[in-house]
Each structure stands twice: as structure tokens, then as C-alpha cells.
Amino acid sequence: MKHADFKDLVRYARARSEKVLDEKRIKYSSEEDRLSAFKTAAMDHDHCPEKELLGYLSKHMAALNNLIRATNINGFTPTLEDLLEVTGDISNYMDLLNGLYVERMSIDISMFKGK
DSSP states (O other), X not given: OOHHHHHHHHHHHHHXXXXXXXXXXXXXXXXXXXTHHHHHHHHHXXXXXXXXXXXXXXXXXXXXHHHHHHTTBXXXXXXXXXXXXXXXXXXXXXXXXHHHHHHHTTOOOGGGTXX
């Protein structure tokens, strides 16, 4: 794949992931806390929000594994959109994990604003 084509693919995938992340924000977080769903679920299961997120992430990793294994089996070939849906969700979970870590460690992220 040419560098320019790869860059275009990455740009498309990231824009798609960001759109999904924003749509799910409305469904899965409070008005004030983007990470509230993981915190609430973690309290219900008596562990930290990061561990809760890893449980959700593992489901997506299994789905990715199944998607890759299913390629060309019984005539099924996943589409690029199928792959982007799963990999985009995984990418979003990494961003959410970063947010949980930054919050837990009280890291000042003001240096990232506008970059």
C-alpha cells in the first residue's frame, strides 16, 4: 500500500471512530463525566474502572479474532466496514483507558489542549 493511501485509510478510520465515540458518549456517560459508565459498572463488580474497561475490550478483541478467522470460511469475507467497526471500538477503548489513567493519576493534561 502506498504511503498516501495508508494515510487516507488511517484518517478515515480515525474520523469514523471519533464519530462513534461521540455517539456513544450520549448513550453511555453522564453530562459531567465521560467515564461514568465504567466507574458505575466497576462499583457494581467491586473493582477499578480500568479493569471494567478491560473486560469490555476483551469482548472486542474476541470479536476481532473471530472476524479474522472467519475470513473466507463458508464463503464469508468481512467487509472493510466490518473490520473498521471492531478496530474502531478497540481504538476508542484505548482512548477511554487513557482518560481513566490520567484521571486516576491526577495528570495535568492542559499541555495537550489545542494540539
